[in-house]
Amino acid sequence: MQINSLLSAGLGAYQAGQQRVDQASAVVADRTLPAAETSQAMADTVELTEQLVQMKVGEHQANAGVRLLQTADEVLGTLVNTKA
Template sequence: MQINAVSSGLSTLQSGQLRVDQAAGDIARASLPATPPAAGINPPAADSAAAMVAGRPEAQELTSSLVALNVGKTEAQLGVKLVQTADQVLGTLFDTRA
């Protein structure tokens, strides 16, 4: 039973990490310009960046990636809690039998 709980916790943690990695990669790709700026043209100011994202079709994909990032974080935290709880229960069982 304990091995299954630890295994499930580690699997959940790994799944969360993979989700965070994928979402972070998607967010990083979304922040890259579609085409390189031409020579002599200044990049847009930081305050207009939000307006540019809102008008792009990729804005919805960016929002989905941000949600996936938070889901992955929560999933990883859940996996850690599961492993910690299994460790505590296993420790209690050893203390009871000793």
């Protein structure tokens, strides 16, 4: 695998994770929970919970992308040191 493709994959994973967090947080910010315990309130609570889960998934996805970028950077540094 080439370093460029590792860097692209890492950046893509980070950006996808960031986008997932942004979308989920926008949904959470737009929602307010009603005080009454109705079926709609329960559905809203489930939706908010799903969005919070999506935010956490996005966080993990972005962290995986960062780790991939760090690994590609280390490999590139090793290659440069070997050639020098």
